[in-house]
Amino acid sequence: MTIETVVPALRMMGATKRFGAVVALDGVDLEVAHGEVLAILGDNGAGKSTLIKCISGVHRLDAGSIELDGKPVSITSPAIARGLGVETVYQDLALFDNLDPAANFYAGRELASPKWLPLGMRVVRRGAMNDETIATLKRLEVRLPDPRAHVGLMSGGQRQAVAVARAAAFASRVVILDEPTAALGLRESRGVLDLIIRLRDAGHALIVISHAMDHVMEVANRAIVMRRGRKVGEAVPDRDNQQRIVSLIVGTDM
Amino acid sequence: MRVPGDPADGAVDGAPAEVVAPGPPTSESGQLSGPRTAAPRSYSALRVALTLMRIGPGLMLLVLVLAMKFLSDKFLTTGNIGNVLDQTATISLLSIGMLLVILTRGIDLSVGSTVALAAVVGAMAYHHIHSGVVIILVMLLVGLAAGAVNGLVYVYGRIPHPFIVTLATMGVIRGLALWLTTGEPKQGMPSLVRTIGTGRLDWLPKSAFLVVGVALVAAFACSRVVWGRWIYAVGGNPEGARRTGIPVGRVLVSVYALSGLCAGIAGVVLAGQLNAGTPTSGDGAELDAIAAVVIGGASFLGGRGNVGNALIGALMIGVIRNGMNLLDVNAYLQPIVIGVVIVVAVEIDVLRRWIENRFRTLESART
Numbered sequence A: 001m002t003i004e005t006v007v008p009a010l011r012m013m014g015a016t017k018r019f020g021a022v023v024a025l026d027g028v029d030l031e032v033a034h035g036e037v038l039a040i041l042g043d044n045g046a047g048k049s050t051l052i053k054c055i056s057g058v059h060r061l062d063a064g065s066i067e068l069d070g071k072p073v074s075i076t077s078p079a080i081a082r083g084l085g086v087e088t089v090y091q092d093l094a095l096f097d098n099l100d101p102a103a104n105f106y107a108g109r110e111l112a113s114p115k116w117l118p119l120g121m122r123v124v125r126r127g128a129m130n131d132e133t134i135a136t137l138k139r140l141e142v143r144l145p146d147p148r149a150h151v152g153l154m155s156g157g158q159r160q161a162v163a164v165a166r167a168a169a170f171a172s173r174v175v176i177l178d179e180p181t182a183a184l185g186l187r188e189s190r191g192v193l194d195l196i197i198r199l200r201d202a203g204h205a206l207i208v209i210s211h212a213m214d215h216v217m218e219v220a221n222r223a224i225v226m227r228r229g230r231k232v233g234e235a236v237p238d239r240d241n242q243q244r245i246v247s248l249i250v251g252t253d254m
Numbered sequence B: 001m002r003v004p005g006d007p008a009d010g011a012v013d014g015a016p017a018e019v020v021a022p023g024p025p026t027s028e029s030g031q032l033s034g035p036r037t038a039a040p041r042s043y044s045a046l047r048v049a050l051t052l053m054r055i056g057p058g059l060m061l062l063v064l065v066l067a068m069k070f071l072s073d074k075f076l077t078t079g080n081i082g083n084v085l086d087q088t089a090t091i092s093l094l095s096i097g098m099l100l101v102i103l104t105r106g107i108d109l110s111v112g113s114t115v116a117l118a119a120v121v122g123a124m125a126y127h128h129i130h131s132g133v134v135i136i137l138v139m140l141l142v143g144l145a146a147g148a149v150n151g152l153v154y155v156y157g158r159i160p161h162p163f164i165v166t167l168a169t170m171g172v173i174r175g176l177a178l179w180l181t182t183g184e185p186k187q188g189m190p191s192l193v194r195t196i197g198t199g200r201l202d203w204l205p206k207s208a209f210l211v212v213g214v215a216l217v218a219a220f221a222c223s224r225v226v227w228g229r230w231i232y233a234v235g236g237n238p239e240g241a242r243r244t245g246i247p248v249g250r251v252l253v254s255v256y257a258l259s260g261l262c263a264g265i266a267g268v269v270l271a272g273q274l275n276a277g278t279p280t281s282g283d284g285a286e287l288d289a290i291a292a293v294v295i296g297g298a299s300f301l302g303g304r305g306n307v308g309n310a311l312i313g314a315l316m317i318g319v320i321r322n323g324m325n326l327l328d329v330n331a332y333l334q335p336i337v338i339g340v341v342i343v344v345a346v347e348i349d350v351l352r353r354w355i356e357n358r359f360r361t362l363e364s365a366r367t
Helices: A048-055 A078-083 A101-106 A126-139 A156-170 A186-201 A213-219 A239-250 B025-036 B039-054 B056-071 B078-103 B111-126 B132-156 B162-181 B191-198 B206-224 B226-236 B238-243 B248-274 B285-295 B307-326 B333-366
Strands: A010-019 A022-032 A037-042 A063-068 A071-073 A086-089 A174-178 A205-209 A222-227 A230-235
Touching: A010 A048, A022 A037, A022 A048, A022 A063, A022 A205, A037 A048, A037 A213, A037 A239, A048 A086, A048 A174, A048 A205, A078 A086, A086 A156, A101 A126, A101 A156, A101 B226, A126 A156, A156 A174, A156 A186, A156 B333, A186 A205, A186 A213, A213 A239, A222 A239, A230 A239, B039 B056, B039 B333, B056 B307, B078 B111, B078 B206, B078 B226, B078 B248, B078 B285, B078 B307, B111 B132, B111 B162, B111 B248, B111 B285, B132 B162, B132 B191, B132 B248, B191 B206, B191 B248, B206 B226, B206 B248, B206 B307, B226 B238, B226 B248, B238 B248, B285 B307, B285 B333, B307 B333
Parallel strands: A022 A230, A037 A205, A037 A222, A086 A174, A174 A205
Antiparallel strands: A010 A022, A010 A063, A063 A071, A222 A230
């Protein structure tokens, strides 16, 4: 991989986060380029979720820096992260079951007018939001039986596809996926993995947390392994070093 | 299904990673029952059932009205319809505000007391100021303020559930109304207020126009204004709303403030009807409003319901009471009948959720 030659979409240096006496992140460095999938591996409690929550603005870093496309940024809230082009799909599916895909796509950033009013007071442009959403779903080859039904009526795979498509539609820089296939069956995982590959090939930078090693090997260009809040290794995941990666995750010395 | 109040973030380290995500019931049940679902026919049957449920409250009202028409000659006369509308005006207004609150998974027990306080303060102000417009503004302001206090204490006092806040303010506000008047009604209301309360345009009560006006504004706000869409988002998934940058706290404060404002408007109507500010008025009205919203198909789990159906719920309560009076049924039976209707309405909501689950199962079997 010759990632060093281009400016990475995201670079994180010395990321540190404490919760009281617990050091959840301890000087983690990582970077991910456009058109690349970076997998974050690690056992439960290794700090993976904390790491992505620091990127997506849910947590603030205690120390360390984040650069987006080479520019240092300070991500202090989810809204700021989204404004900077960083979109996150949380594993607990932060979808609104009672709303349709269009309303889910644009929640908190509705297309509305007139512009001189504060966002909350504007009148939504439902037609425009629907058209945009359906166009995005079509572009990403996400097929839904009824793209105007509320997402509560959709299967787990369809909902995950909607969540990923929503992130991809708005992420100009980085898409973060937390356990994108954990809740899905075999066929449904397949659909989501294909979607991830399409996003990667379209030039998105993606960070994926996953426990499913075969999924990681299939979509990830690189993987970093975390243990107890520290980055303990980095590898190109493939069949040959699968054993080494697993032992890095569980912490047995080789 | 998402659980209300999902543990927000699993505080320390990657805790959530070890929990099986809350989503899986869907896909798991999908896998389990996938092979034995005969998809297409039951699929469209479920679709029809869901549509029926969406218009269910309207159908129920229609059936009720038709039944009453056969049981009593007097029911469908203009005079009687006017009476029903007149008697349901306050419940209707309260139910519009209550709907907004219930959409966010909340509840507002204080609105009945607020109706009384608004009327009482209006009547007291009338002893000093005679402008009807000013008196109305005073009453609306009292309602808005009471509601805003509910919202602010709930959100910024970090009180676990609005039931507790509004239970407390229900007592406080009622107490204020009683204390200010030493328990006696304050007679007299400006003619404008009396007109709103008792005026008729031919046989139609003027208060009905007020209700329709408020409902239209609320319906537009809920379906077309961004803030209204946020109310649904907050009710559907509060944590998700927070993560998408929706100002959840302010949305919550606003729905209680608006519920209080609706109570203020209802106070104007009630004060006009009684030509007085009565500290005991509106007693139990909050429960009627909650009943109306629930009968109108709104879900206590938040995010579902609409203004039109809430009004239909209020009308249903009005029609049941009026009809039982016309039929000379013992008045003590009314709360029993309404209670049964509430349970039926909630059962329909439960059934809807079950059907939606089946729907998801079929969905994952199909694709």
